[in-house]
Amino acid sequence: MKHGRYPFIIGFLIVPVAIYGTFVVAAYLQAFQLSFTNWRGFSPEVNYIGFDNFTRLFQDSTFWKAIQHHVLLLIFLPLLTIVLALFFAFLLNVGGGSKGGRTRGVWGSKVYRVVFFFPQLLALALVAVIFARVYSPDESGLINGLLNQFGGGPILFLADKNLALWSILAVLVWQAVGFYVVLFSAGMGSIPTEIYEAAALDGATRGTLFFKVTLPLLWNTLQVAWVYLGIAAFDAFALVNVMSVDRGGPDGATTVLGLEIFRNMQDYAQFGYASAMGVVLFFLTITFAALTLRVTRRDAVEL
Numbered sequence: 131m132k133h134g135r136y137p138f139i140i141g142f143l144i145v146p147v148a149i150y151g152t153f154v155v156a157a158y159l160q161a162f163q164l165s166f167t168n169w170r171g172f173s174p175e176v177n178y179i180g181f182d183n184f185t186r187l188f189q190d191s192t193f194w195k196a197i198q199h200h201v202l203l204l205i206f207l208p209l210l211t212i213v214l215a216l217f218f219a220f221l222l223n224v225g226g227g228s229k230g231g232r233t234r235g236v237w238g239s240k241v242y243r244v245v246f247f248f249p250q251l252l253a254l255a256l257v258a259v260i261f262a263r264v265y266s267p268d269e270s271g272l273i274n275g276l277l278n279q280f281g282g283g284p285i286l287f288l289a290d291k292n293l294a295l296w297s298i299l300a301v302l303v304w305q306a307v308g309f310y311v312v313l314f315s316a317g318m319g320s321i322p323t324e325i326y327e328a329a330a331l332d333g334a335t336r337g338t339l340f341f342k343v344t345l346p347l348l349w350n351t352l353q354v355a356w357v358y359l360g361i362a363a364f365d366a367f368a369l370v371n372v373m374s375v376d377r378g379g380p381d382g383a384t385t386v387l388g389l390e391i392f393r394n395m396q397d398y399a400q401f402g403y404a405s406a407m408g409v410v411l412f413f414l415t416i417t418f419a420a421l422t423l424r425v426t427r428r429d430a431v432e433l
Contacts, residue, residue, distance in 0.1 A: 158412070164405035171401040183406035193407070196387045199295055203302070203363035203386075204418070208356050210303045215310035215355075216348075218246060220340055222311070223318040243315065246308040254305070258372035261301045262288070265373075289375055291383035298369050298384055306362065310355055317351040318344060353426045357419050364415045367392065387411045 165183055167176045187193050222242055249257065264272045265287035274284045287297040321344070329343055345352075367388030371377055377393065378385030387407055394404035 161405045161408050161412075164402050165409045167402040167405075169402045170399045171395065172399065179402070183403050184410075186403065187406050187410065192382060192385065192390060193387075195382050196385050196390055199384065199386055200364055200414075202295065203299060203366060204360055206299055207302055207306070207363045208359035210299075211306045211310055211359055212352065212355055214303065214307050215314055216340075216345075216352075218242075218307070218311045219314035219318060220344060223315055243312065246311045249305045249308045252305075254368040255372055257301065257305050258369045262373045265297055288373060289380055291380045294374060294380060294384045298366070298373055301369055301373070302362070302366060306359065310359075313355060314348060314351060317348045321347050349426075353423065356426065357422050360418050360422060361415055364388075364411060364418070 164176075166178050166180060168179050168182075169176045252260075263270065265274075266272075267274055267284045267286050267289065269275045269278050271284075273287070277283070277285065286293070288294050325343060325347075326339060329339055334342070365388055366386050370384050370386050370389050371392070374384040378389050388411070391404045391407045391411070394400045394407065
């Protein structure tokens, strides 16, 4: 094994690396190539037009509107999801206080863990269909049906351009919280109980336990969660495509780059222009992840 280590490693990696290179790396390279063309997806001929697609892109008001929506999602999706997930995970692991010198979660915490994870079992498209009915403006909608029982007028969650994006953001948070509750619970479970017990013996309150013990020891997990949620904020295609009025409406109030890429390819047959959007989205996502990892980097806390 000492002398045959590299052939052994290569033998295991060659097939998955070849598959990844063929279906991922090669696809990215082809998208970069197409972004410099005016290819419409049907002709075998590809005409190179340089940076014309990017020049047009940065003059496109719909593109900038989508960027604004991504900025809002980038701020509120990670923030709301992480705050809620941390709160619930803390309750499920430490919120029950100390008993017999050991910290515990609230009553029924094992059942709650399963319930919180339920949304992860549903496909995003199915979640979108469910909440499209929940937000329905007629009496068949869950929320408006309840409001109607109390004499309230219908709220146009998806048809009001001031509410549509926030309504979709709420669904994104609902769908994501369960996964991060489980993730943070696993991180809290790896923290030695002796630390909590020692803090409790010193008279630490639950708030002190959370801010002085749990948060510092969960920092690396929080960092990863923020990156993943930021990447999710640059997507949101499935929910917007299914839930929004006229795919990205009303009046472009919910459009995102993923949806614009899809529309330019499918509806307008502008594969070159759509590829340029994809290239910009790629660099935005990579830049966000790199900056987040750099800004949130800190020395590890030794247990």
